[in-house]
Amino acid sequence: MDERFSGVGAWILYAITTAMMIFIMAPLLLVMAVSVSDSYFVTFPPQGFTLKWYLKVLQDRDFIDAMRLSILLALGTTAGSLLFGVPAAFALVRGNFPGIAAIKGFLLSPLIFPALVTGLALLQVLSKLGSQDARLNLLIGHIVVTSPYVIRTVVTSLQLVDENLEDAARTLGAGRLRTFWRVTLPQIASGVAAGGLFAFMVSFDNYPVTMWLANSEYSPVPLVLMRQLVNVFDPSVPAMSTIIILMALVGVLLLEKLVGLRRALAA
Amino acid sequence: MTTSDAAVALSDSAARQGSRWRPQLSAGYLAIPMLVFLAYFFFYPAIGLLFSSIQTQNSKGIIGPPFTLAHYARLIDVDLYARVFWNTLRISVITSLLATVLAYPVALVMVKSRPMVTRIITLIVIAPLIVSVVVRGYGWQLILANGPKGMLNWILMTLHIVDAPVAILYTEKAVIIGSLHVFFPMMVLPLASALGKIDPNLEDAARMLGAPWWKVFLRVTLPLSMPGFVAGFTLVFSLTAGSFVIPAILGGASAIMLGNLIEQQIFVVYDWPFGAAIALVLVGVVFAVNGFSMWLLEGRRLRRAT
Numbered sequence: 163m164d165e166r167f168s169g170v171g172a173w174i175l176y177a178i179t180t181a182m183m184i185f186i187m188a189p190l191l192l193v194m195a196v197s198v199s200d201s202y203f204v205t206f207p208p209q210g211f212t213l214k215w216y217l218k219v220l221q222d223r224d225f226i227d228a229m230r231l232s233i234l235l236a237l238g239t240t241a242g243s244l245l246f247g248v249p250a251a252f253a254l255v256r257g258n259f260p261g262i263a264a265i266k267g268f269l270l271s272p273l274i275f276p277a278l279v280t281g282l283a284l285l286q287v288l289s290k291l292g293s294q295d296a297r298l299n300l301l302i303g304h305i306v307v308t309s310p311y312v313i314r315t316v317v318t319s320l321q322l323v324d325e326n327l328e329d330a331a332r333t334l335g336a337g338r339l340r341t342f343w344r345v346t347l348p349q350i351a352s353g354v355a356a357g358g359l360f361a362f363m364v365s366f367d368n369y370p371v372t373m374w375l376a377n378s379e380y381s382p383v384p385l386v387l388m389r390q391l392v393n394v395f396d397p398s399v400p401a402m403s404t405i406i407i408l409m410a411l412v413g414v415l416l417l418e419k420l421v422g423l424r425r426a427l428a429a
Numbered sequence: 430m431t432t433s434d435a436a437v438a439l440s441d442s443a444a445r446q447g448s449r450w451r452p453q454l455s456a457g458y459l460a461i462p463m464l465v466f467l468a469y470f471f472f473y474p475a476i477g478l479l480f481s482s483i484q485t486q487n488s489k490g491i492i493g494p495p496f497t498l499a500h501y502a503r504l505i506d507v508d509l510y511a512r513v514f515w516n517t518l519r520i521s522v523i524t525s526l527l528a529t530v531l532a533y534p535v536a537l538v539m540v541k542s543r544p545m546v547t548r549i550i551t552l553i554v555i556a557p558l559i560v561s562v563v564v565r566g567y568g569w570q571l572i573l574a575n576g577p578k579g580m581l582n583w584i585l586m587t588l589h590i591v592d593a594p595v596a597i598l599y600t601e602k603a604v605i606i607g608s609l610h611v612f613f614p615m616m617v618l619p620l621a622s623a624l625g626k627i628d629p630n631l632e633d634a635a636r637m638l639g640a641p642w643w644k645v646f647l648r649v650t651l652p653l654s655m656p657g658f659v660a661g662f663t664l665v666f667s668l669t670a671g672s673f674v675i676p677a678i679l680g681g682a683s684a685i686m687l688g689n690l691i692e693q694q695i696f697v698v699y700d701w702p703f704g705a706a707i708a709l710v711l712v713g714v715v716f717a718v719n720g721f722s723m724w725l726l727e728g729r730r731l732r733r734a735t
Binding site for chain 1: 456457458459470474475477481554557559567569570572579580610613643671674677688691692695701704708709715719
């Protein structure tokens with residue numbers, strides 16, 4: 163396949179790589195396979211073929227409510243983290259003030275802080291404040307954990323922007339806002355979109371912050387799924403899971419189209 | 430007006446604008462909303478948690494003085510809690526080591542294959558990252574299920590490798606397998622980016638001078654990819670140590686981790702100071718590992734290859 167690999171070494175490399183690809187795919191493929199099983203319990207090997215579990219899931223009030231909540235929450239989180247994150251990224255790249263490295267470290271610190279603890283700490287403050295609305299609390303918590311992703315992707319794409327173009331626009335008499343809107347934004351659009359998509363997906367899947375801030379009335383999808391996992395043993399659980407897998411797949415393909423996966427994640 | 434005159438006029442006006450409007454300084458203000466938001470909803474809560482962990486909770490559930498370190502002492506003194514702490518460290522270290530050993534070949538193939546192969550491997554490695562951890566844990570629950578209904582047991586028994594079903598689910602092994610699956614991409618990606626930056630001529634030179642493939646790997650590729658390894662190890666370790674979902678789904682009662690203990694203390698026992706103390710121990714462990722890896726990266730001048 164490649165002149166760099168040859169002999170025994172190559173065989174070992176390819177064998178391990180193939181095994182890992184199977185390891186990665188196996189649980190997801192199994193979940194999908196079981197979701198169409200025509201049996202009343204989840205068993206292996208799956209039996210027959212039916213879509214009735216999907217029908218059951220789509221009529222499940224709890225799941226539909228959770229789906230609606232999760233999507234709205236993820237949309238709100240995306241908007242919020244872009245609103246806070248894009249200007250902050252701009253400041254980090256274009257700003258020239260003392261302590262900029264420390265501020266960058268501070269803005270990105272939720273990334274290395276265990277999310278579980280972030281959520282717990284936030285719960286304590288919000289309940290002291292008497293903030294009872296789980297939806298608002300979830301939104302705040304999700305923006306805390308997603309904004310560093312937005313800042314990171316937007317910083318990377320801002321660093322690639324040719325500042326001469328901005329100078330040219332300013333020289334030719336365009337105002338600051340106009341320059342940003344017409345010159346800078348088009349150049350960082352894919353980075354902003356990737357950051358936003360990232361925020362959406364992180365929010366949609368988030369568990370460690372959500373588990374503290376949700377309540378019985380407002381439970382996002384991961385929490386509802388976790389509850390079903392313990393209480394329900396028919397293939398409607400894999401059917402729900404398959405719906406989530408397919409949504410993630412759409413997200414991945416979008417991200418790959420927008421900026422390329424490696425770049426989006428390694429940024 | 431000649432062209433050069435126009436150019437002078439233009440640069441003149443640019444200079445004037447530059448002095449009237451300082452782009453560097455004013456751009457900095459744009460970070461303020463984010464800073465205020467994070468200060469209030471991230472930094473301040475974290476400090477609050479730190480204070481709760483060294484105070485006392487009265488019978489009404491109100492936390493206040495006297496200050497004490499008793500909650501931290503309890504984590505060490507009570508055998509059950511100390512065991513959870515060591516379990517967490519052990520599971521995180523084993524998961525990170527396994528991830529390293531298995532990620533090297535994948536990252537190597539990813540970096541050095543044809544674009545098409547690279548693309549497929551990247552997609553397979555990254556795609557599961559975006560699938561909910563609950564779903565992935567559930568998938569492993571189905572594979573590892575104890576009894577003949579589990580996929581692994583069904584395969585093993587059908588092939589007559591074992592006669593009776595093996596019990597992996599609800600053990601530490603299951604938690605390690607699940608964590609490896611969830612955090613594997615976090616090891617592959619930094620490794621691949623470090624490997625991609627190695628000058629191929631160095632390896633070619635070693636090969637031409639007669640070094641066998643394993644010697645080229647050990648003496649050239651491995652040392653040069655250390656920054657990726659350190660970054661990946663730190664990430665996988667930190668994330669595994671702070672996990673809740675995977676041990677909850679796959680570990681059951683026998684492989685509880687710090688995250689599960691915190692949840693128990695807050696939601697079941699309502700012991701906020703103790704829950705906060707455990708949380709801060711977790712933060713301490715994660716910070717220590719992150720600090721150590723930063724020191725490694727800077728101290729050993731591994732930076733240039735990242």
